[in-house]
Amino acid sequence: MIHLDHRDGRPIYQQILDGFREQIRAGVLMEGDRMPSVRELATQLAINPNTIQRAYRELEFQGWIASVAGKGSFVCGVPQSDAQELLQAFDKLTTTLLSMGIPARELAARIEKGGEDHA
């Protein structure tokens, strides 16, 4: 379920975009699942259908979903480029933290701590 926060600085279509990306990454939405229709989600979130469509168009362009006129929009999965970008962000963040003097052991320890559910 997508949740909008008007205090969030990000535009609405971006929040929708990020929300679905997170759900697909987490496996809440899986390959083949049907996305809510543009009009249905617009009504539910009390916003304009055009804003939903903009998010969907972007999701399709990036390879997260596939839209078929008359049928609906369907989840494709996590595009290859996404994992690559996240790992790149991880490296950059790691480099910054190390340059600030935070020991590599502490970062490694945090990975174990956060990954208890996935160990």
Next chain:
Amino acid sequence: MIHLDHRDGRPIYQQILDGFREQIRAGVLMEGDRMPSVRELATQLAINPNTIQRAYRELEFQGWIASVAGKGSFVCGVPQSDAQELLQAFDKLTTTLLSMGIPARELAARIEKGGEDHA
């Protein structure tokens, strides 16, 4: 030296903000160092002084620099809140990557790889 990229989606004042934060984190700018004056940097970057001032005001509010009328702006260092926020971002990113099935060992290995200069 701050570098602006007009293809970057971030507004100019944000790029300046981030640029100085990175320089202070990396130790390029150290506590007590003098920041370039509002007008000087504006001329150098060919933008309006107000835009620089906006970035400086924010930097001062967040505790990165201290400004004194008539004298200039001076580096304070990395605020405590910053390291905390970066570690929080690290945890969130780590959780996402683990949820996508990337093994903790691979992330740990990347830390070592990126931290060779700081080991």
Next chain:
DNA sequence: GTAACTGTACTAACACAGCTAATACACTTA
């Protein structure tokens, strides 16, 4: 074939943020 649902496209209009421009004032230093 018709109705009801899908996605898609387009135009117009409004609000707000980012940025510029111009000006002014107060403080510090030589």
Next chain:
DNA sequence: TAAGTGTATTAGCTGTGTTAGTACAGTTAC
């Protein structure tokens, strides 16, 4: 006094985000 600092204010332009309204084409079930 002059030249350099930071700071404040107002006005205006521009682009982006969003809404509103309308329209068209494809799919599905009756």
